[in-house]
Amino acid sequence: MKNARRITQGLFLLLFLFLFFQTESKGRDELGYPVKIFLDFDPLILLTTLLSSHAVEKAFYLSLILVVMTLLLGRVFCGWVCPLGTLNNMTGFLRKTSGREKRAGWYRLKYLILFFLLVSSVFGMQLVGIFDPLSLLIRSLSVSINPIFNYGLTAFFDGIYRLDAKPLTGISEPMYMMMKKFLLAFQQPYFIQGTFIGSIFLFVLGLNLRENRFWCRYLCPLGAFLGILSRFSLLKRSVSEDCTACGACNNVCQGNAAPHEKEEWKDSECFYCWNCDDVCPQNAVSFGFAGKKRTAAMDLGRRRVLTSVAAGIAAVPLLRADSHAKQGYENPWLIRPPGSLAEREFLSGCVKCGECMKVCITNGLQPTLFEAGLEGIWSPILVPRLGYCEYRCTLCGQVCPTGAIKRLKLEEKAKVKIGIAMLDKGRCLPWAHATPCIVCEEVCPTPKKAIWFEEAKVRDRSGKESVVMQPRVDLELCIGCGICETKCPVGSRAAIYVTSIGESRSKENQLLL
């Protein structure tokens, strides 16, 4: 069974990575692959989204398949499918094994995290994305691991290219071109907090060196959710009279499910990896559907559960009684992707998976830190100096699993304002420095340009007169895409910049009558 499991895990991981790499524009209006499908299968997101926003994208009902599968077979998802689980498995190989491993036995922790998340989502606060394994994985890959991978490989091939040694580049360049076609990003992605988010991810992987599958055993809320379902699963494990209590099974158990305890085996912790069956020298272990299930009772501790429920309740006012939640005090830099719901609804939907940041064609979508409060950490904002919103691109709405960013048609997108650009006359060349420049107007994408000119007679220091065209912004037409800010030739701080004012999704954050 071990090989069958490993092959299955490998195939799912490859499928996951393939879809991850396909989460990139090829220039057409659509991607052509169901890149968010792993998230669609996540029943924890389905449940918390239903609780927090009382509505859910239809695609999430796919996750009921996983619920049914778990009710039949137990936590097979953790053992056979989950790409983060597989990566944990692979990292675990690096751990030096010396016979019996020390085990922390903190399995209750993940249930407490789960209850915390469920309770806070009842009160409309969606924090699941911080801990959900698929969100965590996609976010970390998008914002950090993929940029690292891309940076390293490109630097390597660029190094060879610059050496200009003919036989070497003859091999390296075709390889580079192949990689560019299938693996490397179209342009090197750079993310705010890339190092931070990457470090958290590497820490999660590093926990495997302490104890194999540490995350899956003790922290993962999706694992906890499936573990509870697993209590009712039809597939059962039984140990025959032949067992000599040698403990071989306990050494290979992936979930720390106490398989050597026979009838005190913790079914909610079992990944159904079949290792205990494989390793048993007496062949005493078997899995099947017949008979009665004998397992240990699930004892989480009443006080602990109460504490996590109380924490889930307390988290809501704790995270909301903060300046970001005050109406009329909108953060100017909280420029949400086009099609985003109004802020409160947006936050109760967004699971911080980073799909939108991965797909953003200009690398302009970036993870927040505190711009939307701690509640909104790692949700997307547009940072126009890093990348603007491409006028005819609707990819972020297409890959958003929860609909926090609505899927827009091209005609709809053209009308959505995400903010408004305004000028910094003290920095603008024609306004402050008697120098011609029209770049903001040239790149402005609205069919009737939102930037227009007024001719003005200006004088330079020596008194020489000239006529320049000074840009103005049409508040009605500007959609806040930020291309003017991205392309403004005034470096460091642009002379024209977008803030969130005027965004279509907000009733309050408006300027015009």
Add this chain to the structure above:
Amino acid sequence: MIGRRDFIRATTLAGIGLSLPHGLLHIAESAAAAKVDLAVATGSSPATITTAAINAMGGIGKFVSRGDIVVVKPNMAWDRTPEQAGNTNPEVVATVVKLCFEAGARKVKVFDRPVNDPRRCYVQSGIAEAARALGATVDYVDERKFRDMNVKGNVLKSWPLYTEVFEADKVINIPIAKHHGLAKLTLSMKNWMGIMGGTRNRIHQRLDESLVDISMTVKPSLTILDAVRILTANGPQGGSLSDVKVMNTVVAGIDQVAVDSFGATLFGMRGSDLGYVRLGAQSGLGVMDLPKLNIHKISV
């Protein structure tokens, strides 16, 4: 105007020229194109008028030789579709690619350094697909291939330019005629911005001089101005079909200043209305005065 008989004779000879062995080609061509400065072809098929204009200029064989590596430089700077006239017409580009291969080109490279996302520009303009279908190499610009070059201009002394343009045997410029906020019109000379690396948008501070500087550096064998559809306002990217005017015209010429000077007339302007055309004429890059030019107009 070129007469019907003249035209038939010219195109037939050019056609014969193309089918003749290489050595005889030049004789046939020189007979067909008795020093035409500009060829202006109008008609409903972009492919036909492109071919006709090039034939009137002496045929593609005059500009492309067997075994050449040819760079074909369209304007595909914007995420716009062909009807919106923000980029060069894909059929015009494809026709030029096809003719280059017919003349024996070893490789035809088509590229641009766009303003919008390159992937969307290449795909949405329709150019990448049309050119690839005919065997052209349509790669994205590789940032490593820009090299600081001596421009020795009045404003631009040195600038990172795309090496593939200078390594090619022949360069053919295929701009589209469009409105532009600062330059008034963008025609052939402004199309060279697409081979500039670095923060090229700074050249708008002295745009006319910079465009002449850069146009003096690149030496195109041929310029084909696409005016199948022209953009009359909200350029250079447009977006509204009401700003697009269908002209069904293609202009071919060797002299960049002459092509742009004629291009201005498509918008009811004169070449002298454009600063870079005036400057180009002054600095000896080309001829601005249309009466001094032998312009062949063809309707097909």
